[in-house]
Amino acid sequence: MSEPNKKSLPIVLVDDEETVLFSSKILLKTADVSPVVTMTDGRNLLEFLEEHGAAVVVLDLVMPHTPGTELLPRIKERFPEVPVIVMTANLEIEIAVQCMKDGAFDYLVKPAENSRFISCVKRAMELRSLRREVGTLKHYLLEDSLQDTEAFAPIITKSRKMRAVFQYVEAIAPSSEPVLIIGETGVGKELLAQAVHSVSHRSGQLVALNVAGLDDNMFSDTLFGHRKGAFTGANDNREGMIAAAAGGSLFLDEIGDLKESSQVKLLRLLQERKYYPLGSDGYMKTDARIICATNRDLKGLMAEKSFRSDLYFRLSSHQVRIPPLRERKEDIPLLTARFLEEAAHAMGKPVPIPPPELFHLLNTYGFPGNVRELRAIAFDAVARHQSGVLSLERFRESVFATGTPEESDAMQEEDNPFKRMSAKLPTLREAEVLLIEEALERSQGNKSVAATLLGVSRQTLNYRLQQLKKGNGGRE
Ligand SMILES: Nc1ncnc2c1ncn2[C@@H]1O[C@H](COP(=O)(O)OP(=O)(O)OP(=O)(O)O)[C@@H](O)[C@H]1O
Incomplete structure (x- = not known):
């Protein structure tokens, strides 16, 4: 079956007893499981699945028109990716065995205990989301296509490595798990974070916070907000950034620089999806997706014990590495052309023509500052340029003669x-x-x-x- 869209798929409850449907729906809602669709007649089920899909189907086995025992094999044949939980009032072991053979995800005896019912549905949802992700990944790997090219349009590239990054990002778009973006400085992590947000089509906005240099109080106050009187100077209630990111995404940049005390708070937020504004006893809930980025070596920081390993593992359920520019030199001409154009417009000059050898020259360089450095070089060249073809010499000066004083010292000491x-x-x-x-x-x-x-x-x-x-x- 094709995935109709990236919205949350419904949990479909099929049972001829309306009271059972009603109480099960309420129970799932209180456990934050939604959307839930109920049906008293299994005859409409296959048509519904065709049109809307489902995260999970909970199927009563004994129903008047089409019994669940008949429906189950048909669901599994046409929608093998949808986990089906079967329910019956009679504990008949042969039926249970047959249902499991026919591909049921699990088997519950009515009336099922509330906690067992909820945990069974949640496990089935997890399986469904994994299957969905693997299915999408397979599709991308085989098809080499992107569904939402718009979301990636601001990222200029023709590199296959970057395309693979985009495909992965698109595949994980429906997931609400955190995303960790790693890569050297200036490779475009922030741009990619925006693409992760755009491609997931969330209703809320993307809210960005650079956590480097924030002490624990600042971090908590900025992120979680505070209640009036929480500390001296807290004259009013203030909402934090996490509240502003409701229904959207929260981008935490420079996560490798997060103070240890704040790391605990972030971990709790990720695990429980709850937070306490400063000065409040009651918690607030969040559905914001967390996207983090860093140019630091988090594994190294873990080894030094300055980054918590539990936070690292929680953050890296979806990890994306952006390759440095020197690993995708085919992007240099495209990026240079774009930056020369941007610079010329910004400075009100005609767009200069790059000399033919320019790209050979740029290919010889390692770009430690990556795309940001190339951008700065192009802007500098345009600023100094008068008319016609750009001078190769100008680029040479920028690229090879503008080492920082530290770099020049290092050159004298080590690289000579x-x-x-x-x-x-x-x-x-x-x-x-x-x-x-x-x-x-x-x-x-x-x-x-x-x-x-x-x-x-x-x-x-x-x-x-x-x-x-x-x-x-x-x-x-
Ligand atoms: N592929 C790209 N296409 C167009 N512009 C890009 C691309 N990659 C990066 N840039 C530009 O380069 C600059 C640096 O990008 P960005 O801020 O996303 O890097 P970063 O990896 O987050 O860096 P840092 O680790 O230093 O925060 C920005 O001006 C950005 O717009």
Whole structure:
């Protein structure tokens, strides 16, 4: 059966006794299980499932028109993904065995104990949601397609790795479990968090909070809000961000920097879906989906005991890693073109033409600041540009000569290859050969780019190459 949409699928109760239906519906509602649809006649069931689908079917076995024993095999044949719980007043072990053979999820004897009934329905719902997720994942992996391209439109990419990320995000969209987005700084985690929210079509809004640097009180107050008089200066009730995210998503950025005392509170929120505003004895409930992101190594932080492992495991039910830009270089031209255009519009200049060798040059670079760094480089180049074709030299300066002071120091101390040489230094000629070879390799043989990397003109590089070929290393 095709999934009709991503809304919550109903729990369908089928029983000829209206009173049983009524009390079961109320019972499920009080346990937060909804939506519930009831039917007194099993003859309409298959048609209903065809049209609306179901999370779970609870089926009475003894009914006048179509007994549950007849319906069960037909449901399993046409809708194998829907778990069916069968109920009967008679405890007949042979019927139970037959139902389980026919694919029933579980078997309950009427009148079923309330807690057993609820837990059975909840387990069946979990199974259904897993089947739904696996089904969607399979569909994406086989079809390589996205249903909601709009949601991902702000993320510019043609990388297969990113496409796989989108497919995964779409597959987990209906789930209400948290999502953890990891990746280096500037890879686009916040953009992806927005896409996770858009693709899940929740009715509420996306509310974002950067938790780095928040002490525990600030974290609790910002997230959970407070009641009037909770502390000095709390003159009014204030709603927290979690309330603003009702029906939507809460994005917690820099989660690796969350203080340990706040980690406990977040864990409780995730587990119980409840929170206490500061100064309140009564709890509030939330249905907001939690999306977290970090560029820190959470496993490393767990090993150092600065990030709780129970929180990590709770957060990472759905984990998404965004690859760094150097692992998807095919995105560099697209992103550069977009950023040059954006920069030109922002600065009221005509969109500049990138020089043909630009992408070779950019491909040689590792982009530690990822897309954010590329964006900054493009904006800087446009700011300094006058007209026509952009100067490759401008990019070279941005890319290779704008290391931070710390980076320059590190270069002197650690990365200077000569410092590590215990034996004799290479001669100038040897060093020149090595440098030229390395530049040509990095630029994949493109001489203009190699020359730019070496800080000389193409003519000079050609001249040096000719001299080296002749074997005189440039001696006149
Ligand atoms: N694929 C992309 N297409 C367009 N813009 C992008 C893309 N990826 C990132 N950006 C832009 O790069 C900048 C950084 O992205 P973002 O803030 O999402 O990164 P981040 O991974 O959350 O970084 P940090 O870890 O430092 O918070 C933003 O201006 C964002 O719009």
